[in-house]
Structures are given as C-alpha cells and as structure tokens.
Amino acid sequence: MSMPGRFITLEGVEGAGKSTALERVRELLEGTGLDVVVTREPGGTALGEDLRTLLLGHKHTGMADDTELLLMFAARAEHLHQVIEPALAAGRWVLCDRFTDATYAYQGGGRGLARERIAQLETWVQGTRCPDLTLLLDLPVAVGLERAGKRSAPDRFESEQQVFFERVRQAYLTIARNASARVKVIDAGRDLGEVGAAIAAEVEAFLERVR
Ligand code: Z5A
Numbered sequence: 001m002s003m004p005g006r007f008i009t010l011e012g013v014e015g016a017g018k019s020t021a022l023e024r025v026r027e028l029l030e031g032t033g034l035d036v037v038v039t040r041e042p043g044g045t046a047l048g049e050d051l052r053t054l055l056l057g058h059k060h061t062g063m064a065d066d067t068e069l070l071l072m073f074a075a076r077a078e079h080l081h082q083v084i085e086p087a088l089a090a091g092r093w094v095l096c097d098r099f100t101d102a103t104y105a106y107q108g109g110g111r112g113l114a115r116e117r118i119a120q121l122e123t124w125v126q127g128t129r130c131p132d133l134t135l136l137l138d139l140p141v142a143v144g145l146e147r148a149g150k151r152s153a154p155d156r157f158e159s160e161q162q163v164f165f166e167r168v169r170q171a172y173l174t175i176a177r178n179a180s181a182r183v184k185v186i187d188a189g190r191d192l193g194e195v196g197a198a199i200a201a202e203v204e205a206f207l208e209r210v211r
Contacts, residue, residue: 005088006210007129009099012137013169014158015148016188017195021137022097024196028203029093037087040097041075045082048075056155065111072103073121080126099131101175101183106157109171110164133206135199136176137188141165144188 008025010018022038029036042052051071054060063071076099087094100122107113141162148158176183184202188195 005091005093006132007084007088007094007096008206009096009101009131009134010137011098011101011105011134011172011183012188013139013141013144013165013172015144015146016137016139017147017192018097018137020192021135021186021188021195021199022095024199025095025135025203028200029095032207035092036095037083037092038095038097039079039083041079041099041102042072043075044079044084044096045075047078051075056157058156058159061156065107065113068111069103069107069113069118069121072107073125076100077125080129085129096131099134100126101131101134101136101172104175105168105171109167109169109174110160112167131182132210133202134179134183135202136172136183136185137195138169138173138176138185139187139189141169 008029010022010025012018012021026036026038041048042055043049051074055068055071055075084094084096100118103118103122104115108115108118145162145165148154173185176185186195186198186202190198
C-alpha cells in the first residue's frame with residue numbers, strides 16, 4: 001500500500017554532522033523501499049544554487065540583513081515550486097538539508113531580525129507547507145566549530161564569531177521546545193555510532209507513526 005510523500009528536514013549548528021546524518025536518513029528511508037529526493041537549502045534548483053553562491057560567497061560580505069533574508073526566501077520559493085511540491089504531490093519523500101528553521105535560527109537568532117518579519121515571508125512563500133519531521137543535530141558551539149574548522153575555507157556564515165553561533169543554537173533549541181512534536185533534538189556531541197543510532201530511532205518512530 002503506498003503512502004503519501006513526506007517532508008523531512010535536517011538542521012544544526014556548524015559542524016553538527018548534517019552531511020553524515022543526511023546519508024544515514026537516506027539509507028534508512030530507501031531501505032524501506034521509499035522513493036527519496038535529497039536536496040538542500042539554500043539551493044536545490046539552478047537558480048537557488050546561484051543564490052547560494054551569492055549568499056555564502058565573500059563577494060557581497062556586507063549585504064543588508066533584509067537582503068539576506070529575502071534571498072533565502074527567493075531561493076526557497078523556487079525550490080518549493082520546482083522540486084519540493086511536485087515531489088510530494090507525486091508521493092515521493094523529500095529529505096532536505098536545512099529549511100525555514102534555519103532562517104529563524106540564522107537570520108532571526110543570529111542576525112537579530114524580528115520573528116514576525118520572517119513569519120510573514122514564511123506564510124507568503126510556503127502557505128501551510130512545513131516539514132513533517134525535523135531532526136535538529138545539537139552540540140556545543142565550540143565543538144562544532146572545532147570540527148568544521150578541519151574542513152575547507154570558511155564561507156560567509158562560517159566567518160561569524162562564536163557568539164553568533166551561540167544565538168543560532170539557542171534559537172534552534174527554542175524552536176524545538178515550541179514544536180516538540182515535529183522537531184526531534186539529537187545530541188550530536190557523541191561519537192558517530194551513537195549519533196547514527198539516535199537518528200535511526202527517530203526515523204523509525206516517525207515511520208511507525210505515519211504508516
Ligand atoms: N542558512 C541560513 O542562514 N538561512 C537559511 O534559511 C538557510 C541556510 C537554509 C549553508 O548551510 C549556510 O546557510 C549555513 C546556514 C545558512 N551556514 N552556516 N554555517 P550548509 O548546511 O550548507 O552549511 P554548513 O552548516 O556548513 O553544513 P555542512 O558543511 O554540511 O556541515 P555539517 O554537515 O554539519 O558537518 P559535516 O560535514 O557532516 O561534519 C563536520 C565534520 O565533523 C566532518 O569532518 C565530519 O566527519 C565530522 N563529524 C561529523 N559528525 C561527527 C561526530 N559525531 N564525531 C566526530 N566528528 C564528526
């Protein structure tokens with residue numbers, strides 16, 4: 001018996017291990033025979049990836065916070081129209097690396113933009129569409145920055161100070177407290193095996209709920 005498509009997102013502060021987690025979730029879903037579309041934000045479409053380059057690159061380092069917010073939602077509008085909504089309508093599962101919770105965390109918590117302003121754009125661009133399940137990979141900012149620092153050159157967000165990421169983390173945890181049915185917090189400070197097991201438990205519980 002076929003199930004309708006579902007929308008799952010992954011969130012977390014810098015170096016939380018989203019890339020690894022994303023692959024784990026994909027394997028779990030595909031292992032049960034589901035048709036999974038893996039995508040990311042900002043990005044996921046040709047236009048969205050171009051906007052990502054503008055947002056993450058250092059060409060426009062001093063862009064206004066409002067500009068950053070609007071570009072995030074411009075990329076999201078395109079992503080919803082071109083990828084997310086058609087996939088869900090076709091009964092496919094969408095697994096997305098970051099979505100609107102990241103806007104509340106980075107542009108809201110990090111940059112300090114008003115929650116109401118973000119909520120207006122959310123309603124405009126998404127209507128009632130929101131993820132069915134969100135896995136929030138949480139860990140102390142210093143640990144995440146230490147892990148992320150071992151990778152490539154920092155992008156425009158990664159160049160921020162630790163206090164910025166502390167605000168981002170707290171904003172994410174506030175979202176999780178206010179939407180506990182949807183957002184499951186994974187302690188990502190543990191070793192990869194333990195994090196993977198916690199992710200598997202949440203995904204399996206979700207599959208049980210929706211079947
Ligand atoms: N952004 C925004 O501001 N507003 C929005 O609305 C949206 C996004 C949608 C790009 O996101 C930026 O966009 C992001 C927020 C902003 N900026 N930042 N920062 P992104 O998701 O593409 O960028 P990212 O956060 O840098 O994600 P990432 O590069 O994919 O990082 P990650 O997935 O969390 O980390 P990782 O590569 O999986 O792991 C980091 C390292 O740690 C790596 O070497 C792993 O092998 C290692 N690792 C992972 N897990 C473990 C454990 N458990 N133990 C030990 N080591 C580990």
